[in-house]
Amino acid sequence: LSSKEKYKIGFSQCTTGDDWRKSMHREMMIELAFYPDFELVIKDANDNSEQQINDIRQLLDEEIDLLIVSPNESEPITPIVEEVYNSGIPVIVIDRQIASEAYTAYVGANNYLIGKEAGDYAVKLLNGKGKIVEITGLQGSSPAINRHNGFMEVISQYPDIELVASESGKWNYSDSKTVMQNFLDQKLDFDLVFSHNDRIARAAYEIIDANNIGEKFILGIDGLLGDDGGIEDVIDGKIDATFLYPTGGAEAIQLAAKILNKQPFDRINILETVVIDNNNAKILKLQYEAVDDLQGKIEDQKSVLENQIARFKSQRSFLIVVLVLLAAI
Numbered sequence: 001l002s003s004k005e006k007y008k009i010g011f012s013q014c015t016t017g018d019d020w021r022k023s024m025h026r027e028m029m030i031e032l033a034f035y036p037d038f039e040l041v042i043k044d045a046n047d048n049s050e051q052q053i054n055d056i057r058q059l060l061d062e063e064i065d066l067l068i069v070s071p072n073e074s075e076p077i078t079p080i081v082e083e084v085y086n087s088g089i090p091v092i093v094i095d096r097q098i099a100s101e102a103y104t105a106y107v108g109a110n111n112y113l114i115g116k117e118a119g120d121y122a123v124k125l126l127n128g129k130g131k132i133v134e135i136t137g138l139q140g141s142s143p144a145i146n147r148h149n150g151f152m153e154v155i156s157q158y159p160d161i162e163l164v165a166s167e168s169g170k171w172n173y174s175d176s177k178t179v180m181q182n183f184l185d186q187k188l189d190f191d192l193v194f195s196h197n198d199r200i201a202r203a204a205y206e207i208i209d210a211n212n213i214g215e216k217f218i219l220g221i222d223g224l225l226g227d228d229g230g231i232e233d234v235i236d237g238k239i240d241a242t243f244l245y246p247t248g249g250a251e252a253i254q255l256a257a258k259i260l261n262k263q264p265f266d267r268i269n270i271l272e273t274v275v276i277d278n279n280n281a282k283i284l285k286l287q288y289e290a291v292d293d294l295q296g297k298i299e300d301q302k303s304v305l306e307n308q309i310a311r312f313k314s315q316r317s318f319l320i321v322v323l324v325l326l327a328a329i
């Protein structure tokens, strides 16, 4: 391929419904403004691994130059990703991992570390003594496995801290509400909820609040801005802390550009995380709002530019028609 041609990037997303994925797409679109010769095609697997395999096959049929994939579950998605990679198409794995090394590059935060940091935070809140319930992400998806394992590594060192229950909320709000309600129906005694994302944390908070069982500590993960985001829930005192889980959208596009333009790149790109609690939630909110504002301006400028280009093109075709007509006279 010469660099003059348009590159087609296929993105197989495990799901597109939630704000975290929307924020990832927004980051990607803003970054793509710098690469006018890139076309991005996004397929939504709707939390379904079978669907995701079909999506990737379809992207192959559409002759993509590079695949970005966020695997719904690691094991079922691994063979198809290996197939793509072995056929010579570069593969960037983002956020969730596959169960093999057959990919060109990875971008995402370290979920094991996030689990450990959540564990440290839980120990601190509980003063080394107490009972914990955990609501995990989708079993079989790598962040759920790694967040759990990292958390356990820390709390298992404290004999007076006990994990009394762990169930999957499948990353979503409504399943997590059911799980939390079940915990209460079982009359489980607990002091803290470790939720694998902020939607789960919100669900846990609402069930606990509605059942008048007194305050419990709640930890989440993601740290998004916005009314439904974790930062707001920390500020509102609904949850005690959340851990920033950057989407990597911009980084994935930058990586794709380097790979397609045959420039050097890092194979493993680990994004930073940070704890968000009462000490920094407000300042982070202000900073993120400023960034959000700037992003909005970049998007506005992009659409102004696109309109001008479209106008220029139509004026140019009009002029050509006039010239052709004049020449004919």
Ligand code: FRU
Pocket (backbone or CB within 6 Å): 015, 018, 020, 021, 095, 096, 137, 143, 171, 196, 197, 198, 221, 222, 245
């Ligand atoms: C978004 C999400 C996040 C979570 C991530 C894990 O779809 O559920 O809330 O941190 O996926 O892959």
